[in-house]
Amino acid sequence: MTLERDKTLPRAGTLEDLAETWHTLLGLGQAAQMLNSRSSTAVHIPITILGGFLGAGKTTLLNNLLSGEHGLRIAALVNDFGAVNIDAALVKHRAENVIELSNGCVCCSIAGGLTEAIDSLVHSKTPPDAIVLEASGVADPASVAHTCLFNDGLTLNSVITLVDAPQILAQAAHPDLSALVERQITAADLVLLNKTDLLSKDRLRDIKAELEKRFTSAHFVPVKNANIPAEFMLDARAPMSSFGKFQSGSPISEATFCTGVLHLDAPIDADRLRNFLAIAPDGLLRAKGFLPLAKQTTGIFQLVGQRWSLRPAQPDLLPAEPVLVAIGLRGRFDLAGFDRGLRACEVGSRDMPDG
Ligand SMILES: Nc1nc2c(ncn2[C@@H]2O[C@H](COP(=O)(O)OP(=O)(O)OP(=O)(O)O)[C@@H](O)[C@H]2O)c(=O)[nH]1
Numbered sequence: 046m047t048l049e050r051d052k053t054l055p056r057a058g059t060l061e062d063l064a065e066t067w068h069t070l071l072g073l074g075q076a077a078q079m080l081n082s083r084s085s086t087a088v089h090i091p092i093t094i095l096g097g098f099l100g101a102g103k104t105t106l107l108n109n110l111l112s113g114e115h116g117l118r119i120a121a122l123v124n125d126f127g128a129v130n131i132d133a134a135l136v137k138h139r140a141e142n143v144i145e146l147s148n149g150c151v152c153c154s155i156a157g158g159l160t161e162a163i164d165s166l167v168h169s170k171t172p173p174d175a176i177v178l179e180a181s182g183v184a185d186p187a188s189v190a191h192t193c194l195f196n197d198g199l200t201l202n203s204v205i206t207l208v209d210a211p212q213i214l215a216q217a218a219h220p221d222l223s224a225l226v227e228r229q230i231t232a233a234d235l236v237l238l239n240k241t242d243l244l245s246k247d248r249l250r251d252i253k254a255e256l257e258k259r260f261t262s263a264h265f266v267p268v269k270n271a272n273i274p275a276e277f278m279l280d281a282r283a284p285m286s287s288f289g290k291f292q293s294g295s296p297i298s299e300a301t302f303c304t305g306v307l308h309l310d311a312p313i314d315a316d317r318l319r320n321f322l323a324i325a326p327d328g329l330l331r332a333k334g335f336l337p338l339a340k341q342t343t344g345i346f347q348l349v350g351q352r353w354s355l356r357p358a359q360p361d362l363l364p365a366e367p368v369l370v371a372i373g374l375r376g377r378f379d380l381a382g383f384d385r386g387l388r389a390c391e392v393g394s395r396d397m398p399d400g
Pocket residue numbers: 097098099100101102103104105106132181182239240241242243268269270271331333347348349354
């Protein structure tokens with residue numbers, strides 16, 4: 046039996062529209078929940094899946110949720126494609142229960158790790174009120190949803206995909222990325238068009254219209270800083286996800302991407318870094334982590350496509366050593382060259398950074 050999403054649902058253009066759509070979905074959701082429950086007596090922990098391409102804003106949303114005043118004990122499962130889980134380091138101080146799933150994707154290479162992590166939460170003495178799973182930026186949320194739908198201890202609440210609004214049309218047209226971003230959008234119950242602060246109103250309207258033309262059954266809601274009221278995501282009475290929606294297609298290949306971990310010891314000179322990154326290194330999609338700064342301080346470095354930032358980190362966020370994860374297109378991104386370029390940005394380096 047399948048539960049089809051009604052194609053005539055009002056499109057959620059703003060958060061107000063979303064509230065209206067939410068009530069319509071509530072009915073569908075409750076029906077889905079009935080289908081989803083295998084036994085009326087068993088405890089089902091609601092799980093929300095956060096998907097979306099590298100750098101779209103998933104960790105920002107998770108942090109918003111974990112610091113919200115909803116009174117729920119949330120367990121966070123944080124999947125990072127890289128060998129070092131930078132995202133987990135960025136959320137750990139906000140939640141007691143953060144489980145790291147690193148070095149691969151929960152939709153394929155480390156799916157077994159996901160099942161184990163979920164089971165450990167479901168069978169713990171004090172199960173959480175809700176689980177939020179941040180999938181890696183290269184994960185197919187439909188496969189992750191499959192894993193959750195077939196776990197007796199869970200109710201799949203919703204799949205929320207974030208997209209980087211200024212970049213999404215380019216990503217959707219990119220020969221190596223389009224299949225993945227398309228899958229991430231079509232698997233979602235709700236698509237958050239994030240980073241609207243970087244767009245004019247007209248440009249945002251055009252991007253949304255273009256996406257709605259292409260993805261006719263998706264619901265796009267523009268947001269800034271991944272800000273969405275927690276109840277839209279955590280209300281266990283209103284699961285949005287349904288059986289039948291998550292048809293798996295041909296697997297997305299992790300081999301499209303490569304990743305590496307860089308350790309920098311000497312402080313970085315911000316001017317040199319600016320020069321180096323004035324032209325984005327070819328094939329680099331995402332870099333994030335911690336860079337040493339002058340006066341024994343550490344900065345959080347975030348790079349998404351052509352945009353980057355380096356901001357002082359709060360001391361409670363710091364890992365034992367400054368570490369940076371980079372993710373790029375295999376065959377195009379030169380990790381060793383990126384490493385050399387960053388080292389040339391160290392204070393006192395005699396090499397000149399490119400750019
Ligand atoms: N300007 C702007 N920046 C944002 C917004 N939301 C998130 N960011 C920034 O975008 C960068 C990436 O955000 P994350 O939340 O780490 O993205 P992510 O999807 O978790 O990234 P991965 O886990 O690496 O795939 C960070 O520097 C954020 O501060 C927004 O609405 N506007």
